[in-house]
Amino acid sequence: METGNPHDAGTAGQERPAEATATTATTRTTAGPAATTEAVEPVVPSGAPAAPGGEPKWIALPPGLLKVRRLMLVVWLGLLTLAAGLVPGLLAGPGWAVFALLPLALLVWGWVMLERNWRSWRYAERSDDLLISRGVLWRQETVVPYGRMQLVEVTSGPLERHFGLASVQLHTAAAATDATIPGLVPAEAERLRDRLTELGEARSAGL
Numbered sequence: 001m002e003t004g005n006p007h008d009a010g011t012a013g014q015e016r017p018a019e020a021t022a023t024t025a026t027t028r029t030t031a032g033p034a035a036t037t038e039a040v041e042p043v044v045p046s047g048a049p050a051a052p053g054g055e056p057k058w059i060a061l062p063p064g065l066l067k068v069r070r071l072m073l074v075v076w077l078g079l080l081t082l083a084a085g086l087v088p089g090l091l092a093g094p095g096w097a098v099f100a101l102l103p104l105a106l107l108v109w110g111w112v113m114l115e116r117n118w119r120s121w122r123y124a125e126r127s128d129d130l131l132i133s134r135g136v137l138w139r140q141e142t143v144v145p146y147g148r149m150q151l152v153e154v155t156s157g158p159l160e161r162h163f164g165l166a167s168v169q170l171h172t173a174a175a176a177t178d179a180t181i182p183g184l185v186p187a188e189a190e191r192l193r194d195r196l197t198e199l200g201e202a203r204s205a206g207l
Contacts, residue, residue: 059122061183062184062188063118065121073110080103081103081107084099120136128145128146130144144170144177144179146202148172148177149170149172149197150172150173151170153168153169160183166186168181168184168193
């Protein structure tokens with residue numbers, strides 16, 4: 001003899017899969033090392049020091065430095081090309097104007113090499129030191145500990161000011177670890193100077 005309502009059995013039968021489905025969905029969301037790692041992985045902003053033991057966050061130089069160097073290359077080698085072509089051509093004959101091809105070839109080669117050198121420059125702020133890397137054929141990487149910094153200054157010559165650029169010069173207790181980061185935007189140069197000065201004072205005080 002049945003005493004229950006047949007609708008109750010149907011309702012209970014419909015609710016059980018829903019509960020099972022909810023339980024399964026919750027388990028899939030929280031279980032598994034891959035899902036947990038993706039949820040807690042920190043995002044380090046550009047320019048911020050990398051976490052201890054992690055890869056440094058490299059910052060490239062702005063393109064303004066490349067424009068200035070290419071302008072200087074064109075001015076000097078352009079004048080040399082005119083001189084090498086006009087002077088021998090006027091004095092010894094038109095055939096001697098072929099010497100103008102030498103500085104012109106040097107101009108083309110220098111145009112390419114300047115870009116490669118500009119792309120090789122980069123720096124990274126770590127928790128205890130500053131990394132500066134540059135060089136095309138011979139790669140050079142300088143490590144500047146914050147605790148050994150004695151002076152950090154921002155310089156900008158007439159040409160750099162015209163193009164809105166500045167350089168950061170780092171002076172340490174040892175001359176071998178002195179370094180310069182050229183061609184920065186003035187706002188970034190001032191930010192880097194203030195941050196490095198603050199970190200250097202903190203490391204010197206043992207904080």
